[in-house]
Amino acid sequence: MEGNPNNEIPNTKMKNALLNYTLSLADNASVMSHRLGEWCGHGPVLEQDIALTNISLDDIGQARSLYQYAAEQLNNMPTTEKTNLFSDMMLNAKIAAGENLDEDDLAYLRDAWDYRSLLLVEQPNKDWAYTIARSFYYDAFMQLFYKGLQNSKDDRLKGIAEKSLKEVTYHLRWSSEWIIRLGDGTDESHQKIQTAINDLWMYTGEMFKMTDTDKAMAVAGIGVDLAGLHKDWLNNIKNIFTQATLQLPTDIWMQDGGKEGHHSEHLGYILADMQFLQRTYPGLDW
Amino acid sequence: MTSFEQHFEDKINNEVNIEPRDWMPDDYRKTNIRQISQHAHSEIVGMLPEGNWITRAPSLRRKAILLAKVQDEAGHGLYLYSAAETLGITRDEMIEQLHTGKAKYSSIFNYPTTSWADMGAIGWLVDGAAIMNQVALCRTSYGPYARAMVRICKEESFHQRQGFEILLSLVRGNATQKKMAQDALNRWWWPSLMMFGPNDDNSPHSAQSLHWRIKRFSNDELRQKFVDAATEQAKVLGLAIPDPALKWNEERGHYDFGEIDWEEFWNVVKGNGPCNKERLDTRRKAWEDGEWVREAAMAYVEKRKNRSQKAA
Ligand SMILES: [Fe+2]
Ligand SMILES: [Fe+2]
Numbered sequence: 117m118e119g120n121p122n123n124e125i126p127n128t129k130m131k132n133a134l135l136n137y138t139l140s141l142a143d144n145a146s147v148m149s150h151r152l153g154e155w156c157g158h159g160p161v162l163e164q165d166i167a168l169t170n171i172s173l174d175d176i177g178q179a180r181s182l183y184q185y186a187a188e189q190l191n192n193m194p195t196t197e198k199t200n201l202f203s204d205m206m207l208n209a210k211i212a213a214g215e216n217l218d219e220d221d222l223a224y225l226r227d228a229w230d231y232r233s234l235l236l237v238e239q240p241n242k243d244w245a246y247t248i249a250r251s252f253y254y255d256a257f258m259q260l261f262y263k264g265l266q267n268s269k270d271d272r273l274k275g276i277a278e279k280s281l282k283e284v285t286y287h288l289r290w291s292s293e294w295i296i297r298l299g300d301g302t303d304e305s306h307q308k309i310q311t312a313i314n315d316l317w318m319y320t321g322e323m324f325k326m327t328d329t330d331k332a333m334a335v336a337g338i339g340v341d342l343a344g345l346h347k348d349w350l351n352n353i354k355n356i357f358t359q360a361t362l363q364l365p366t367d368i369w370m371q372d373g374g375k376e377g378h379h380s381e382h383l384g385y386i387l388a389d390m391q392f393l394q395r396t397y398p399g400l401d402w
Numbered sequence: 403m404t405s406f407e408q409h410f411e412d413k414i415n416n417e418v419n420i421e422p423r424d425w426m427p428d429d430y431r432k433t434n435i436r437q438i439s440q441h442a443h444s445e446i447v448g449m450l451p452e453g454n455w456i457t458r459a460p461s462l463r464r465k466a467i468l469l470a471k472v473q474d475e476a477g478h479g480l481y482l483y484s485a486a487e488t489l490g491i492t493r494d495e496m497i498e499q500l501h502t503g504k505a506k507y508s509s510i511f512n513y514p515t516t517s518w519a520d521m522g523a524i525g526w527l528v529d530g531a532a533i534m535n536q537v538a539l540c541r542t543s544y545g546p547y548a549r550a551m552v553r554i555c556k557e558e559s560f561h562q563r564q565g566f567e568i569l570l571s572l573v574r575g576n577a578t579q580k581k582m583a584q585d586a587l588n589r590w591w592w593p594s595l596m597m598f599g600p601n602d603d604n605s606p607h608s609a610q611s612l613h614w615r616i617k618r619f620s621n622d623e624l625r626q627k628f629v630d631a632a633t634e635q636a637k638v639l640g641l642a643i644p645d646p647a648l649k650w651n652e653e654r655g656h657y658d659f660g661e662i663d664w665e666e667f668w669n670v671v672k673g674n675g676p677c678n679k680e681r682l683d684t685r686r687k688a689w690e691d692g693e694w695v696r697e698a699a700m701a702y703v704e705k706r707k708n709r710s711q712k713a714a
Contacts, residue, residue: 389458
């Protein structure tokens with residue numbers, strides 16, 4: 117059907133959806149890795165410093181594979197189709213000049229409104245309890261998500277899912293163990309982790325919310341039916357909370373928007389840090 | 403000399419390792435505890451200046467490499483604390499000594515990392531200088547220390563390589579990047595030379611440590627080796643070492659180099675370096691903030707033990 121003008125609009129739509137989908141996954145992994153990396157050298161005990169860095173390294177590896185794939189998708193698009201995809205002037209100049217993009221262009225040259233990551237992952241580390249709660253919610257979701265993505269009709273996403281599932285299974289074990297340890301540890305730790313899981317609960321709904329991109333990808337057999345993961349996710353969470361003697365948060369309004377570029381105030385600072393060198397000394401190799 | 407002492411001396415003289423359960427003179431034990439714990443603290447405090455750039459690394463690849471590098475240093479700290487623990491001191495006691503200022507760590511980490519090029523300079527020079535020391539220590543007389551060093555040395559060459567590679571990318575870049583690299587070399591060169599410690603005639607512990615084979619080479623020998631190697635590497639980078647006295651000496655077969663600013667050296671050792679306070683405060687804060695976490699982990703283990711005892 118190549119070249120059939122009637123197919124061009126749905127084709128472009130599908131291409132954009134796949135690109136958004138890939139970027140959204142990449143952004144999640146990158147922002148999560150960034151947050152965990154902030155702990156490096158500041159952990160409560162050396163062994164945990166090392167564990168966090170391991171997870172951060174896995175995440176950055178996932179982010180790189182996904183950004184590389186997104187860059188390839190972009191490089192295969194005709195210039196006309198990608199001139200207005202992003203808002204960043206430096207990025208658009210590269211696109212207009214017909215330059216090939218790479219993983220770093222996508223991580224370092226998009227501003228927050230073009231980032232499609234979840235609100236959850238950009239939440240600050242605050243303390244060990246918040247860090248653990250954030251990881252736990254995210255890991256429990258990603259484990260189910262990658263399991264589903266293993267059946268993707270898109271070979272690249274399928275491959276990334278297979279590799280990442282092993283990693284995220286370990287991440288989930290680590291964060292689950294910490295939830296239990298803190299919940300069933302001292303009174304102080306119990307209180308701290310209960311507060312953290314309550315406070316971050318409002319960012320968990322977004323993980324299961326189907327945007328137009330999610331819907332298009334699920335229908336095409338490329339993406340995962342996110343809403344369908346919720347039941348299993350909740351059961352897994354409940355199971356760990358029970359072991360941890362923690363209460364499941366209820367009746368909390370769910371925040372969303374990250375997947376469509378509406379972020380909290382935190383992402384801007386993450387990107388200011390992350391993109392500082394690329395912005396100050398543009399266009400160089402490092 | 404008692405027969406214990408005689409036996410110990412024989413082992414030292416015959417290049418046989420001393421092991422945790424062997425008899426050893428008190429001073430030998432103390433010297434090893436001091437040196438190994440100081441070494442461990444250096445690995446841990448050393449995570450901070452490089453950790454300072456993890457979130458600002460200029461590419462995902464560099465970020466991943468830097469993360470892995472700093473993580474290695476945490477691992478080194480672990481190996482070394484474990485080695486020191488075999489001498490009858492706990493990790494918590496050692497950390498306490500670090501936090502009260504009783505134990506020292508390498509002064510090099512009291513300098514600030516103000517640009518990305520510092521990640522290159524630290525890997526190349528600071529890890530490079532550390533390697534000189536550590537390769538020698540693979541044959542130190544205390545077994546657990548020597549074995550920790552063998553593991554550590556395997557990872558250190560990656561550290562130096564990644565640093566050198568960062569600088570190589572910079573000197574192959576534009577004028578600003580070259581300037582960044584030269585600026586980093588200017589700031590890190592002399593502190594790196596100081597890493598080998600005082601001159602031999604001013605080094606209080608050296609003679610005994612050499613006799614006991616805790617040390618294998620003198621401070622000045624290692625420093626000379628480092629200058630010789632780094633000078634050649636600087637040529638590859640096309641960077642200028644900030645020492646007008648640096649000159650090849652045909653007769654000695656070594657580079658001559660200028661006098662270290664010993665006033666600065668002792669000043670930083672005494673706590674007056676640009677970041678001494680900040681580094682220690684950061685370590686203390688991490689430890690204090692983590693206290694409830696460590697307590698929770700211990701309480702949880704206790705609860706589990708009690709429960710399984712009841713069940714049995
Ligand atoms: Fe090290
Ligand atoms: Fe190192």
